[in-house]
Amino acid sequence: MLRKSAKSTTLSTIRITAAILALFWLWYIHHHYHPSFIGIYYNVQPEQSSDGECESELFHGIDDILVVLRTGASEAPAKLPIHFNTTLRCAPHFIIFSDMEEYIEGHHVRNALDEVDPDIVASHPDFDYYRLLLEKGRAGITSEEAQRWSVAANTKAGRDTPGWRLDKWKFLPIAEKSLAHRPDAKWYLFVEADSYILWPALLEWLSHFDHLQPHYIGMQMQIGEVVFAYGGAGFILSNVALREMVKHWRSKLKQYDEYTAGHWAGDCILGKVLADAGVGLLWAWPNLFGDQPKDMDFDSHFGGSDKRLWCHHVSSYHHVSPPDAVEFSEFEHSWYRQNATLLRHKDVFYHYVLPQLRPERVDWNNLSEDDEWPVETFQTCRDLCEKQPDCLQFSTSGKICRTSRTFTLGHPTLPQTGQLMSSGWIPERIALYAQRMDASCMDQDWIVPPKTSKMD
Ligand SMILES: *[C@@H]1O[C@H](CO)[C@@H](O)[C@H](O)[C@H]1NC(C)=O
Ligand SMILES: *[C@@H]1O[C@H](CO)[C@@H](O)[C@H](O)[C@H]1NC(C)=O
Ligand SMILES: CC(=O)N[C@H]1CO[C@H](CO)[C@@H](O)[C@@H]1O
16 A cells, blocks of 8 residues: 555545544654754765765765755754764765754754745744744743753644744745755755664665656655655655745745645645645655654554564664664664664664663663553562563553553653653563564565555
């Protein structure tokens, strides 16, 4: 189903697909969508690695790409610097956009909003915050506000924070500015401040595409009628796709300003303009992924389909905190020093996630949430889990035991939460789970444009 373009499906398939998508979207958005206010930037080249890694075959083709990173004033100081060591380290061409112009570690962070219709800037409430930034800079927001807004979740309240409300206005201007900045790039890769790009995989994947075609490649998501690429997972436009989109947007500027004012998700607004311009989305899950290895369910399917991620290559993650980006990039480096194959989701499971499992981790939140029981001890909780044939992991906090039929690594719990939480896994069952996943694998690796229209 994933590879199939909606046009060639029958009407009923479209309806079913839409229903599945809508359900998946509701679930996904509920659990995963956090805003990440981006900006663009560019032009000061990060120091190239002294180990020559950036010149190696693994980065072949990166010259053809303009990386466009979107952030916002409330999050940039905390979330941008790590990208100079990761996403942007080997990228010769990049540009950073925000809602406020500044320099961070010597890199120009540009204002995405400087050409928005002055009447909208002067009068639309979404721009109250922007006017404050223009007038007072970061001094206009307290550090408590910046902290709160930069972690705002995709809930009604979260979407109503000033950073989020402004963020949606950045997407279309950023698209145009990126094209103007580098009119002849073959590809434009749009990422956010908590995206993580696995470059060797992404570059190999893109080599399967003809850059002269209008490609819009991203992890599919749907709001209302619009199917679009989820911004946090990163998405890719070919030069001609970006050109057609910008041209179409320019021809109906007022109309899209109104559309933007009534919407809340900038990635969806961009997807709408692309659709209106006749550029369809290639559904790229799970080569682009909307979560990070420690939070993901490796058994997740797409919508109601049988599609599995296990054997596919992975070329992006989302919700990666700076410390997790450091940790994962160390893993990625050691992988490519030792192994000649591109990373797949299962490799990340076996070699990054599995080594972090212990029978017991104190101060660790394993995201267990299927069932709850009152218990006295950690051991009683383990016993409860072992008694249920499908329980893979469990955790205790205070006298509550939670068990789970899905597997997720989780994170250390924050010291200040007060409540001691410990997590445990049943290692033999995790091993069986992985074997089952291996058996589910066919020879999937990349999502590429369909040659024939074949249903999964
Ligand atoms: C990036 O790498 C440099 C050099 O290794 C290091 O000093 C710096 O702290 C790193 N920055 C971040 C944000 O991790
Ligand atoms: C490389 O692959 C081998 C064989 O699968 C594995 O043992 C090793 O741990 C891998 N390297 C890393 C860094 O994971
Ligand atoms: C035991 C445990 O880890 N509990 C936590 C699991 O994750 C959910 C969702 O984050 C928390 O609500 C539980 O407290």
